[in-house]
Amino acid sequence: MALNPEFVGRVYAADGSYVVGREKIREFATAIGDINPASHDVAAARELGYADLVAPPTFSVILALKASGVVVRDPDLGLDYTRVVHGEQRFSFTRPIVAGDELVVTTTIEAIRTMAGNDMITTRGDVTTLSGEPVVVTTALLVARGPEDAA
């Protein structure tokens, strides 16, 4: 099943903001086994020069997942989400996320293509503060594996 190519270039405005909490940073850091004091201890984060706890680099996936979920489940796009695997992921940081940030994500469909029976879609999430200051850009390539006999 081919994806609708007309979706390339579509931009999805942020659907509400995300307030980064200290406990969420601690919970996420613990889940990836990251014991860096800057993500757990406010005094340690301040010693490094940050205003508050520093999120591990991949933290923004929480926001990106929420934002891109709306996009990839759009029935008009035609993506079979049960067959989706994560192909590639990239983060470009302007600065790290810290506790207390209030962030929004604008999602753009950058590319859609079909290769060897697999549908591929590249989405970009621009994570900024409420006032538009860039924080991180997260880019994901999702692959919907075609039926076994199509590859």
Next chain:
Amino acid sequence: MSARVAWADVEVGTELPSQTFTVLRSDLVRYAGASGDFNVIHWNERIATEVGLPNVIAHGMLTMAMAGRVVTDWVGDPGALLEYGVRFTRPVVVPDDDSGATLEVSAKVSAKGDDGTVQVTITATSEGATVLGKAQARVRLA
């Protein structure tokens, strides 16, 4: 803001301390909760095998996060990372037992910028197979 590794002390080929991670089913449940990624292939063996996977597989983003720790543990400051990208080439298969899967991560400096940054290339394997491709980070050093 303050990496503890000095740019001047690093050259192309410098190896970062490698790390070995254990991934248990319980780690996948914990990561699902923390990240909000509740895709069933990361915790339900019946559905994972139904869609053609050998077993439950780890979230690619958990693998990426663990591999990234080799870089952030080295520089000390999680905010020193400027770029980090990977390709998920093979899943990390996590059996339902007490030893789980093993992820071995090594990394070395593959390029030096003249702006105080370095590029690090990461190698991540599980059961002898490479699970991340084109895994590279750019970091600002002290």
